[in-house]
Amino acid sequence: MQEPAVRFDHVSFRYEKNGPYALEDVSFAVRPGEWLAIVGHNGSGKSTIAKLMIGLLFPESGEITVGNIRLSEETIWDVRSKVGMVFQNPDNQFVGSTVQDDVAFGLENRGIPREVMADRVFEALKRVKMEEFLDQEPHHLSGGQKQRVAIAGVIALAPEIMILDEATSMLDPRGRKEVIETIRDIKSSADLTIISITHDLEETLQADRILIMNQGKVFHIGNPEELVSFGDRLYELGLDAPFVHKLIKGLKNRGIDIPDRDFTEETLVDYLWKLLQRN
Numbered sequence: 037m038q039e040p041a042v043r044f045d046h047v048s049f050r051y052e053k054n055g056p057y058a059l060e061d062v063s064f065a066v067r068p069g070e071w072l073a074i075v076g077h078n079g080s081g082k083s084t085i086a087k088l089m090i091g092l093l094f095p096e097s098g099e100i101t102v103g104n105i106r107l108s109e110e111t112i113w114d115v116r117s118k119v120g121m122v123f124q125n126p127d128n129q130f131v132g133s134t135v136q137d138d139v140a141f142g143l144e145n146r147g148i149p150r151e152v153m154a155d156r157v158f159e160a161l162k163r164v165k166m167e168e169f170l171d172q173e174p175h176h177l178s179g180g181q182k183q184r185v186a187i188a189g190v191i192a193l194a195p196e197i198m199i200l201d202e203a204t205s206m207l208d209p210r211g212r213k214e215v216i217e218t219i220r221d222i223k224s225s226a227d228l229t230i231i232s233i234t235h236d237l238e239e240t241l242q243a244d245r246i247l248i249m250n251q252g253k254v255f256h257i258g259n260p261e262e263l264v265s266f267g268d269r270l271y272e273l274g275l276d277a278p279f280v281h282k283l284i285k286g287l288k289n290r291g292i293d294i295p296d297r298d299f300t301e302e303t304l305v306d307y308l309w310k311l312l313q314r315n
């Protein structure tokens with residue numbers, strides 16, 4: 037069997053010695069090349085998982101492996117060279133004065149020769165469809181575009197795993213859509229494992245599998261399609277239902293008859309339009 041890209045094996049962690057567990061007996065494996073979305077309400081342990089994965093924190097008990105490396109203080113840099121991270125705030129992660137400088141920054145730090153660098157920067161920007169913005173300054177970009185540049189900065193370094201920690205949460209709906217599409221495109225064209233931490237169900241529905249955290253424990257791991265069966269429990273688990281689900285719920289509450297079908301925004305508009313014409 038193929039080695040998991042990341043494996044948590046009975047991992048427990050607490051921030052203070054005798055304090056409450058932020059993670060308790062957490063086990064899961066991420067398959068190479070899959071997109072795993074980690075969801076759950078505030079404080080359920082999602083960010084702690086990300087910090088443990090890159091060795092910013094170490095488990096109190098249990099084991100974490102990234103590829104074939106067991107994470108420890110000695111292997112931290114080997115692990116970090118395999119992992120790239122995109123964070124929440126698009127403004128805090130822009131380090132260059134132009135788009136291309138920003139993407140080049142990580143490559144410079146790794147000592148990549150200048151001749152190779154320009155090509156790598158261009159290729160990475162092309163993958164996120166930002167190659168036309170090479171010389172733009174960050175303040176000319178939208179939030180979604182800034183996050184796409186941040187993603188380019190990560191993929192330029194050719195990591196095995198990309199972690200997105202609430203990377204869409206500060207964006208407007210358009211920016212969110214843009215970034216989710218970018219992640220999807222990258223996933224289909226690269227051998228990259230993606231782990232996205234999110235509250236956004238739309239993002240979750242694009243992933244291959246979801247890990248639902250609840251109070252520091254794994255509540256469920258499965259396919260995004262299974263989320264529908266959770267119904268209103270989704271809210272209890274801190275998930276923000278997709279817009280189309282909220283709309284259907286609101287319409288039903290007002291006595292409008294909507295069949296139990298898997299609607300998208302477009303098919304719901306069609307259905308409502310036909311309903312209006314009939315009445």
Ligand SMILES: Nc1ncnc2c1ncn2[C@@H]1O[C@H](COP(=O)(O)OP(=O)(O)OP(=O)(O)O)[C@@H](O)[C@H]1O
Nearest residue numbers: 051052057058076077078079080081082083084085
């Ligand atoms: N630096 C810290 N010191 C002490 N406790 C912390 C610290 N960071 C997080 N915690 C606690 O650990 C638990 C898990 O927090 P974590 O940040 O991993 O949750 P999360 O699911 O990422 O939440 P959010 O969605 O709000 O980012 C929470 O109870 C939180 O209060």
